[in-house]
Every structure is written in C-alpha cells, then in structure tokens.
Amino acid sequence: MEIGPRQAALRLFLLRLEVRSQISASEREAVLSLSGQPQKVVAHHDFVRLGDELEDACLVVDGLVARFAQLEDGSRQIVSLHVPGDMVDLYSLMLPRAPSPLQALTNVTIIKVPHRILRELAFEHRGLSSAFWRDCVVDGAIVAQWLVNVGRRNARGRIAHLLCEMAVRYAQIGALANGSFPLAITQDQLGEALGLTSVHVNRSIKTLREEGLIQMIRGSATILDWAGLTSVAEFDPGYLHLPFAPERHGMANVRQVR
C-alpha cells in the first residue's frame, strides 16, 4: 500500500516525538490519524504574518520553512529552520497570536493541523501532552544554540555549525546520504539566519570549501570532513535530542589529511 504525503509527514513527526519522549501505542495511533489536507506554498511567500490569530499548527511535508523577525529597515533575522516532519509552530497552541511570521524558503507543502484537534489529543493523552511540551522546549534550546552561534562565533564557525545541525536533522528524516543533504537555501537566506550578509556568507563558504570541509551546489550541501567541520563549529549534537551516528551516513569520523 502506498502512503500519501500526509501520512509520510505524520510518520516523521511521530518518529521524532518517539525519539524524545515515551509514546504509547494508542498515542501513536492518535498522532498518525491527525487530519489536515496538504497545501502548497510557493517559495518566498510569508504564509503566516506577525500577529495572525492562528487556529492551526503547520506541519512541514516538503521543503524548507523559516520562522523569522523583520526590522523596520526590512532586514530579516531567521530564528529557526524547519524540515519535513517538523511542526513549525507547535508553540502556537500556547500562543495562538503568531509571535513570528513564517516564510516558505523553497516551494513547500504543509499541512495545517487544527489546534482544536491537537488540544484534544494533549488532553486525552498525558504522554502526548508531555511530548508536545518537550518538543517546544527543545525548539527553544535550538534557538538558544543559534544565539550562541551568532553571538560568539565568526562567520566561518557559524556556517559550519549550521551545516552540522542541519546534517543531523536531515539524517533524522532519512535525507542524509554520503554526507549530502538537500539544503535548498540561498546564501542570502543563510545570511539572514546567521546574522551576516550574503557576500560574507559567500566568502566564508569559499573558505570552508577550500579547506576541504564542505561543498555546496545547487540546493545540496555535502560534508566532506565531518570531524573537521564539527571541530571548526565546536558542534555537540546533544541539544538536538536526536540520535545520530555519522558513520551510518557515509561520514566516517576521520579527519582527512590535508
């Protein structure tokens, strides 16, 4: 039997909940039977605006979604990135008035899952209530790591750290192979996430490339030297609360001789 995109996204969502929390069989079923029709959003469209009164949370089915803030001069700071299986604004259950807008960085498919249903689930199932709460907390911990990244590292380190994080997160959804994962993000958007200009992002990527650590072409990132990159980034994946074994993705934990 073929499974649709909705089912696939729900499985990813469930899988991540299970990695971080204890989920019972009935809770598992409840999550997998969540409703909501997939809908498409074109690249660069802000599909949630600041202050919107939300009645649904967005589950990413396909593509890359960003949560961001915008200043008066129009410049943006991306505050989090979301891959398929992420419930982008699960926190909106607690803050239905959107505290940050959401943008589709690429063409995206999302499912709007009604708050009402999520609340019912959390009400009926203690385990899911905790799991949702915990996921919100982990999301916060990731933002905190980004703050450390932007506050303390130089451009090269910031990019390295982001790439490490995204590699682990793409591994979790089975989209990391031979060190490559589909990071469909422009250098402009990377700059918005890292507190840099696209020009400087470009130069720093060049440095990392010349060091033999990474490669980035046409929406795909490849990590050539996991040990080297994590060392540059001072990356410790603990904060993601995901299992990760680099050697299972063609990223032998051996620093190349240069």
Added chain:
Amino acid sequence: MEIGPRQAALRLFLLRLEVRSQISASEREAVLSLSGQPQKVVAHHDFVRLGDELEDACLVVDGLVARFAQLEDGSRQIVSLHVPGDMVDLYSLMLPRAPSPLQALTNVTIIKVPHRILRELAFEHRGLSSAFWRDCVVDGAIVAQWLVNVGRRNARGRIAHLLCEMAVRYAQIGALANGSFPLAITQDQLGEALGLTSVHVNRSIKTLREEGLIQMIRGSATILDWAGLTSVAEFDPGYLHLPFAPERHGMANVRQVR
C-alpha cells in the same frame, strides 16, 4: 502579618503565571504552597553545570541569574537573564539533564522547587500544566528576540533593547520607579549577553548616555527617555506577554527635546 522571602517570590511567580494564563483559585493556592527552602549563592558562582541531572527547578528570590553557554576558549554567551519571581529552568521539567549551566551574576537567593512536586501540580491541575507550558514557550520567544537583537542590531541598539526588556520585566515585579531599576550587571556580563566585548559595551553605553537616553550607575539603570530608547531599540514589548504602562513608572512617553 509579615511574609517571608519564599512567600514573596512565590507571589511574583504566581502573578506572572496569572498575567499570561487563566489560573483557578485552587491552582493559585497550590502554587503559593510550593515548598523549598531559600538558599544563597555567591556572585559569579555556577550553581548548575552543563549535564547535571536535575531534580529541582530554581525559583529566583533575589538577585540576578543567567543561563549561558561556554565555548572551548572560555568565552561565554548568556542566553537569558532571570529576575526575582522567575522559575529559571522550568524547562528542566521536560529536560532534566541540564542543557545549559546557570550562573549567579550577583549574590543571589534561590529556592529549589522539586520537579516531583511541580509534576504533581501539573498533573492535578490542567490550568497549571498549560501555564507552565506557556511560560516555557514565552521564555523561548524571549531567546528568539535576543537572537534577533544580536543578529541584526548594532551595539547601541542591542544595549537599548536589553534595557527596554529589563525595564518591563522589573516593572512587572514592582521594581521600576521613576525609570530606574536595579540592573546589577557588570559591563563584562552585558557583553556576554549581547555578543560584544566589555570595551565596546562601555563605549556604546557612553553614546546612549550622551544622547540623554539612559544612565547607569552602581548596579542601577535609569531610563531618561523611554520613547527615545524604544525607538533606538525598535522595542515592542509584546513578546514578553506582560502588561506594561510606561507612564505608571515615571516614564512619560514623550521624547525629550535635545
């Protein structure tokens, strides 16, 4: 009847929960009867270390507490600041293995509230469960704002924004009067919070002072021109989810003529 420091801190904690969530009378009583003896921590001491297995959450009774991250070179990034009435690591209910260390920036009094008791409370009282969850989410939203601050604003703007935020938070606990509040933080620590060096913090504070916007002396910050400062900071208090009326604290919303 005199109330002890524990009772005072619990009242501040409860007050903030009530501002952000619907709390029933029985829930109110339950919060106020939380146990835990006050204990003192001397300035600069890291009283929670990375990876500690926690069995309590820390409620600040007095002083200023910081959550931070430390890099290999010893440099630190402060990720959040906590004033009296804040349950610093409420999130530890969901992540008992400390994801960030905690430091006393000043001499501090805290109460360690057992997770067990908080869990019982959340289990018995739906409203408290939501309130705790929501508070975790708001804490995350504050960190996200800090990320925007560090990622997008220059030193002057960052300091202005932090001062605005802390003014609102001190107002909430009744510690803002005539634009002054007790921000007992060194310029070194300010730098650690804002991704700057203390030298540059110093120069930027000087600028703000010369512009007639603020004054900072001996552990006390004074906002001389609220409108001017919020304008420099592009500050919008919404993300704090606290009530705030500047004119009630001797901070008329009128920009001074310079």
Added chain:
DNA sequence: CGTATGATTGAGGACTTTCAAGCCAAGTGG
C-alpha cells in the same frame, strides 16, 4: 536567446575587537 535569480569577486569603509594603560570606588588590614 533574453531575462532573472543567485553566486562570486573587488575595493573601500564602518563597526567591533584587541591590547594596554589609567582611573575610581569600595573593602581590608595594620
């Protein structure tokens, strides 16, 4: 094939850091 979006590179300037020194207020001990 022209157009558009994103990547790349150069040059100059702005903001921030580093290193170093001096200052000031508060606390300590003789």
Added chain:
DNA sequence: CCACTTGGCTTGAAAGTCCTCAATCATACG
C-alpha cells in the same frame, strides 16, 4: 585612619572582521 588591594569602569591606538556598493559570472527557464 590610611595605605593597599581589588574589581569594575574608562579611554586610546591599532588591527581585524564584516559590511556596502558595484560589477561580473553562471545557471535555469520561458
């Protein structure tokens, strides 16, 4: 009561990182 110490604040000069402006290049697409 006063030298002495200490932690934190202040300032100067030089260097470094990152930004701005601008032009060129590459790739995809209608």
